[in-house]
Amino acid sequence: xxxxxxxxxxxxxxxxxxxxxxxxxxxxxxxxxxxxxxxxxxxxxxxxxxxxxxxxxxxxxxxxxxxxxxxxxxxxxxxxxxxxxxxxxxxxxxxxxxxxxxxxxxxxxxxxxxxxxxxxxxxxxxxxxxxxxxxxxxxxxxxxxxxxxxxxxxxxxxxxxxxxxxxxxxxxxxxxxxxxxxxxxxxxxxxxxxxxxxxxxxxxxxxxxxxxxxxxxxxxxxxxxxxxxxxxxxxxxxxxxxxxxxxxxxxxxxxxxxxxxxxxxxxxxxxxxxxxxxxxxxxxxxxx
Ligand SMILES: NC(=O)c1ccc[n+]([C@@H]2O[C@H](COP(=O)([O-])OP(=O)(O)OC[C@H]3O[C@@H](n4cnc5c(N)ncnc54)[C@H](OP(=O)(O)O)[C@@H]3O)[C@@H](O)[C@H]2O)c1
Numbered sequence: 001x002x003x004x005x006x007x008x009x010x011x012x013x014x015x016x017x018x019x020x021x022x023x024x025x026x027x028x029x030x031x032x033x034x035x036x037x038x039x040x041x042x043x044x045x046x047x048x049x050x051x052x053x054x055x056x057x058x059x060x061x062x063x064x065x066x067x068x069x070x071x072x073x074x075x076x077x078x079x080x081x082x083x084x085x086x087x088x089x090x091x092x093x094x095x096x097x098x099x100x101x102x103x104x105x106x107x108x109x110x111x112x113x114x115x116x117x118x119x120x121x122x123x124x125x126x127x128x129x130x131x132x133x134x135x136x137x138x139x140x141x142x143x144x145x146x147x148x149x150x151x152x153x154x155x156x157x158x159x160x161x162x163x164x165x166x167x168x169x170x171x172x173x174x175x176x177x178x179x180x181x182x183x184x185x186x187x188x189x190x191x192x193x194x195x196x197x198x199x200x201x202x203x204x205x206x207x208x209x210x211x212x213x214x215x216x217x218x219x220x221x222x223x224x225x226x227x228x229x230x231x232x233x234x235x236x237x238x239x240x241x242x243x244x245x246x247x248x249x250x251x252x253x254x255x256x257x258x259x260x261x262x263x264x265x266x267x268x269x270x271x272x273x274x275x276x277x278x279x280x281x282x283x284x285x286x287x288x
Contacts, residue, residue, distance in 0.1 A: 005032040005068070007089070007098055007144075008265060011076050011135060012105025014039035014048040016243035017152065017261075020254035021102060022048075024262045025067070026056050031266055032066040034093075038074035038085065040105075045071050076105045076131040082138050089142065096144045100265045103132040103213075104152045107245045108206055116203035118192035124205035125184050129212040133177070136220070140231075146269050148232040150261050151217055155237040155281050157210035159288055164200030170215045171288070177219055184212045214279055214288055221277025232272050234264045237281040259283065 008025055012018045014037070022037045037052065039045030049071040056069065072088060075081040089097040106128040109120050136149055143149070159167040169175060169183070187208050190196040201208060217233040224231045238257030242250040263283050264272065275285040 003034075003093075005034050005066070006100065007034050007036070007093055008100040008102070009036045009038060009089075009098055009139075010102045010104055011038055011074060011132075012040075013037040014041070014044040016245065017238050017241055017254050017257040018102075018104035019048050019052070020258035021104065021261050021265075022069070023052050023055065024255065024258050025265065026052060026069050027059055028067070028262070028266065034068045034070060036089075037069060037071050039071075040073070040075035040077075040081070042073050045073065076103075076135045077126065079134060079138075082135055086138055086142060095142065097142050098139055098147060099144050100148050100150070101136065101139050101143070102150045102152070102261055102265065103135055104261070105131060106152060106209075116191055116196075116205060118188070121188045121191035121205040121208075125188055125209045125212070128206065128209035129184050129216075130181075132213055133181070133216060136216075140220075143229060143231055145229045146232070147229060148234065148264065148272070149217075149220065150264050151213040151233075151235045152261065153210040153213050153235045153237055153279070154207065155279070155286065157207040157214060159211075161202040161204065161207055162200050162211070163197075166200040170211065171218070173222065175215060175219060177216065177223075180212060180215050180219065184209070217279075218277040230269070230273075232269065233277045234272070234275070235279045236260045236264060237279070237286075239281065 010018050010022050013022045022035055025033055025035050037049050053069055072085055074085045109123040132151055187201050190199050214235040217235040220233040239252045240250045241252045241254055241257035243254055260280050260283055278285045279288045
């Protein structure tokens with residue numbers, strides 16, 4: 001049977017902004033979708049799946065039911081788990097199986113004010129940067145025509161937090177993924193040695209990791225320019241959102257935080273293409 005529904009994958013979708021993105025995609029009427037809610041923990045993922053499925057049934061109309069929710073285990077820090085999920089998608093939807101990948105999984109290791117030591121730097125950069133790079137690298141060959149990849153970042157990871165040569169290097173058209181990985185690993189090791197400031201890094205592992213993803217979106221847009229599939233990449237700041245990551249003082253709801261990634265996932269290609277690889281906040285491209 002020919003199924004022309006778009007396949008959307010959300011990582012870390014069992015709670016917080018990822019769950020809100022999944023809910024909004026499931027309940028929208030613009031485009032028929034198959035929405036993959038993925039989570040590293042099967043029980044937590046299944047619980048979120050059941051909850052959203054009940055919500056979809058409560059809101060049921062013929063149009064809304066055109067969207068289908070599916071659950072699959074996915075731990076983005078585990079290569080075997082990523083491979084297993086991609087193999088499953090390929091089996092279900094063919095070699096080119098993904099229309100939209102939303103790299104949402106991430107977070108902070110400790111409270112942000114606990115700041116910077118070697119262990120926090122290692123864990124935070126791996127949890128936010130290297131996991132999304134692994135997921136995207138393995139998913140990229142399976143993206144469909146006009147496929148898009150979204151990275152959840154923060155506008156607080158702006159270039160002004162870096163000193164010396166780093167802003168120039170991070171925005172250089174010559175920067176490769178390999179070079180970017182060296183920068184992120186360099187941050188981790190320089191925190192261990194206490195020399196990070198001398199290299200121009202701030203003592204902020206979360207922001208350094210997210211800046212890496214902003215740079216990565218730019219690299220991907222540049223390096224796939226001749227790819228006939230016309231792929232799109234976007235780094236998205238959700239704003240300061242009340243979730244387990246932030247706590248009670250954040251002003252936005254997860255649904256508000258989900259608005260821009262959902263917009264990028266669904267908006268017509270032509271409106272986004274001009275800003276391929278760019279940084280977005282509140283439905284608009286912003287300066288890095
Ligand atoms: N909240 C904000 O104000 C804010 C601001 C800027 C950027 N962001 C970014 O937006 C994204 C969502 O944030 P949030 O506030 O919704 O965070 P959250 O409530 O802490 O949720 C994080 C989600 O990521 C999942 N996760 C973490 N590591 C994972 C892994 N290895 N594999 C699969 N899933 C994993 C968690 O799963 P478990 O339940 O299993 O732990 C959870 O579902 C994150 O990337 C965050 O950095 C958030």
